[in-house]
Amino acid sequence: MTLRIGVVGTGMMGQDHVQRLTTSVPNAQVVAVSDVNLEQAKRVGEGVGARVYSDGHDLVGDDQVQAVLIASPGFTHEEFTLACLAADKPVLCEKPLAPTIDACLRVLEAEAARPRRLVQVGFMRRYDADFRAMKDAVVGGQVGRPLLLHCRHRNPSVPPGFTSDMMITDSVVHDIDATRWLIGQEVVAASVFKPRPSSKAPEGLQDPQLVLMETAEGVLIDVESFVSCQFGYDIRYELVGEAGTVSLGELAGVRIRAEGRHQGRIPDDWRERFARAYEDELREWVNGVLEGTVTGPSSWDGYATTAVAEAAVEAQTSGRRTAVELVDRPALYA
């Protein structure tokens, strides 16, 4: 049994997903791709024998397409996700679910009216072996009740045009979701602190930033977001519980002793670091859809994460702690 998938968006992210679905995910076939850049869509589609569309709505409407993966720019996520809901097709939407709270709410409402979930949001960290082991340790009580969570989120560099609020909405958004998932509580407030910016960061970018968050039951989370750190892609977490701590980010791989140093390499970027997590995300999604279920990060997770990110962006501007207000959680996401 093979799931016939249409991929909306053939930029870098879309291309990576098409490649993975083709070479690393059993029981999946990319049967259609779409992009407003039709030439790009054609190149990608021809490589895997898929139909090609310039309009994602046509792809969603294609009868051959059983499920949809959305990898187009964030501002288009709402319309394509709503189209999938209308067409009754399972959809894996890259993060964010939508860039504004209102847009997220529209998706949430459309899905919440249904008897079962169709939407999954692409928070791939939940599929990483270390993040899963960390959650297992927390849930298993190995470190006691959580009190604090320290997060490091470093990228070597960013493309031109990257802005200070994108550090929240594009980067810290992963830590927001991971925090909610690891601790099992909603984030209720956010603050942003600004050290002097790195002279190696693009002109005008407030980089690094320190984001402080609080959960409903008083767990405190600090996230260092540093997107021009130069030296590599570095994700490290330490969760502090009442009886101990659990941490991830120790770097595996071979060690070399030479020239007076022992050393190991640091990943270049998130694609290398989370390669395996992306694969497992897609495998579990495909297998779930074939069995009629969607169990990954939900529209509610997408909405709540965007709500926290929006509060953090406001805090970044105002310099003040900003509360997060969430609507009631629909029964579908209980």
Next chain:
Amino acid sequence: MTLRIGVVGTGMMGQDHVQRLTTSVPNAQVVAVSDVNLEQAKRVGEGVGARVYSDGHDLVGDDQVQAVLIASPGFTHEEFTLACLAADKPVLCEKPLAPTIDACLRVLEAEAARPRRLVQVGFMRRYDADFRAMKDAVVGGQVGRPLLLHCRHRNPSVPPGFTSDMMITDSVVHDIDATRWLIGQEVVAASVFKPRPSSKAPEGLQDPQLVLMETAEGVLIDVESFVSCQFGYDIRYELVGEAGTVSLGELAGVRIRAEGRHQGRIPDDWRERFARAYEDELREWVNGVLEGTVTGPSSWDGYATTAVAEAAVEAQTSGRRTAVELVDRPALYA
């Protein structure tokens, strides 16, 4: 395009491979299984919709089967591999290629007469990310010309009936192949040293053992083989070159600080430790076969490894350094 595969042998190893081919390897389908234990074969085959045979030769002869994976006991490998060669079907044979030098030579000769390779031997370590990084470091000159290689190969325990020579032929055999591959030289002699045996090892088992090997150009390899080590599955290598060393076996994963200790877990067994290597082995094999090539460990590797293992078993008995004599390498394996 999907490769239709028949799996000979439905014991633990065969079941693992059937499972992997079904859930983790794209473009592969298990269309037939066989086992002398027909009931077992039926259970495994029904789970994936495959035809079921009690005789592996019938499976090899099935027109629906395009390629064969042999996971039956070692003494049957020769006959099934020869059958695949006769049927002109690509075959992935679990290690060993065959348990005796003579049997290996018969396979080697049958294949060497052909214009291209059909046989791959299941030395999965060559697909492990750390082993590959180690080889890259060696080939890339990061530690200079190799001089020594230290290997630790520990299993927590072994099943009843495991014998002292099986420690060579079942366990050290992986280190023999890894050594040849990492250093790029044949092993020309082996010795075995015996400390007092562990009281936790099965009665009569010489466990642990220290195997010493020498390559054609004078690299010295020591392998600790300890199959009743109790504490976990522990593989660690350090290759010493003229300018530095490269090592693998640092344990990744989350770390816990609790009760006065910082700690991480050790894998339970080789299935956990090399889960990903097995997947990549199968993926690369399937993709290669679909493209008409076989590039993994060859019949020559299978033969040479068995020859070294046989010398080591002789050394274990005699207590003396035993030379390894290899036939000339056929042009097919140049």
Next chain:
Amino acid sequence: MTLRIGVVGTGMMGQDHVQRLTTSVPNAQVVAVSDVNLEQAKRVGEGVGARVYSDGHDLVGDDQVQAVLIASPGFTHEEFTLACLAADKPVLCEKPLAPTIDACLRVLEAEAARPRRLVQVGFMRRYDADFRAMKDAVVGGQVGRPLLLHCRHRNPSVPPGFTSDMMITDSVVHDIDATRWLIGQEVVAASVFKPRPSSKAPEGLQDPQLVLMETAEGVLIDVESFVSCQFGYDIRYELVGEAGTVSLGELAGVRIRAEGRHQGRIPDDWRERFARAYEDELREWVNGVLEGTVTGPSSWDGYATTAVAEAAVEAQTSGRRTAVELVDRPALYA
């Protein structure tokens, strides 16, 4: 040449210092001890053949005493330090220099009027090999201009009566000094954030706390202070610069593999963790005094650190960012 030292205060800290001066510090002799608990002072003094006083002022006035080490409770530091200055005797005063800004200023003014320094404050971390290597890396430019500093400061437990503001004045005070020293800038503001307290902390203690500090040039420091962490004494720092990071706190020592885990031990307390630093602090102090110089942490460091601690305590109470105002730095401390 031997330095004849008087030790004021024979509680645990004073006893440790007497022991160290006697067994681990060459060229030093404890010739006098004092304590309001005269019985305790006698026991300690007799062990090393020292004269015994109930009043520290008598000890300072003893002609045999060439230099003084103050290890009495913090509120007495001012009077004894001032007495040493009046007597023109070098003094090593345990932290804090004094518990209030005003008291520190009185010492500062008394010393600043002199041609050379007599006072050293007992910030022993500056003598720890790892802290020194971290400072060398920063000063040597190995990680670029500092931007952030993350500090973990964990104790397994605290004695009864330990209060939330003592977490700042007794514990974080070390991080305040270390920050100033590592970065080479004064701290200009502090904030305190409070997660839910650990149920394993003494009733009423706000434990853990997260202290945020800013330096004059915009470096941001976060300190996790957690004095009931249960699992051990755990000090870890990571300084983030424009080109990389330098961290300390990797635990050395032997590693044990057993029962499915690889593990190492965590120090029990600060006496174990900083045993060597205390020794080097005393050795360097003794050698310096014998040569006529005092080069360790100064009254200015003691004053500035108390000023930051006082701001942090205020921030802890008010919940607001609190600025630190320092007097002009006297020329003696340029």
Next chain:
Amino acid sequence: MTLRIGVVGTGMMGQDHVQRLTTSVPNAQVVAVSDVNLEQAKRVGEGVGARVYSDGHDLVGDDQVQAVLIASPGFTHEEFTLACLAADKPVLCEKPLAPTIDACLRVLEAEAARPRRLVQVGFMRRYDADFRAMKDAVVGGQVGRPLLLHCRHRNPSVPPGFTSDMMITDSVVHDIDATRWLIGQEVVAASVFKPRPSSKAPEGLQDPQLVLMETAEGVLIDVESFVSCQFGYDIRYELVGEAGTVSLGELAGVRIRAEGRHQGRIPDDWRERFARAYEDELREWVNGVLEGTVTGPSSWDGYATTAVAEAAVEAQTSGRRTAVELVDRPALYA
């Protein structure tokens, strides 16, 4: 109470000891030094106000000298140690006790006739914190009954004139003593294996070597001796017991993340690596002598270690396993 010490030999080792005794060891005073190079002895002696001799026997005979530290070349150790015994003065003799078995036996016999020990041999590893923790783990049963011990002993380079047998007698000799001490058994046989030599080693030097040893109860020890390893001074041990392993050599110190790598430094040489062990060796020796006891490595340890080294040198030449024959252990060393 101060111990008045005479130091025989003012080369690098002697100078280091004089420096340590003066600046890092309480209750010790260097009152005399001697060297056949009188100019050198004068320079060293004047620095610490010690009398100067060209003949070590005159130093031993000096009434001011209460105890002697021998740091002259190995071939002179016998005569000076015997002189100390004759003069009834405690002596700390740098390793080896003497370079030949016969010379060691003469010292052993001279001391064994006495009611109590006077001689200690300078195996400083026994004072290293990690070696001690490893022994504690073994003795405490944390890894079960010992079966194997893997040792790495690497120096970046050696001075001109260093020979293949000096790799045993100067370098591996430390591993021989450490093995005996850690396992608590005598070594009864040795073999030496020779990989191709490093092209970076001095012409004609068999470097590296792999030394295999067996203890009386069948524990097997392998020592990699590599004195031209280029990259640093690297000591790593792993002892394998029936229930687990204990290892030392994890490198502590700060870690730097920069330029795509995480890295730490490796010590330059044994003086850096064992600086603290040398200090503790001297402190414990001085304190013991002042209290009338000598408890460190004994003449017996010196003799047994030289006997094993001599067997290993013979094995190196003959290429054969060589048995070690020890005389009966005198009651003094029970």
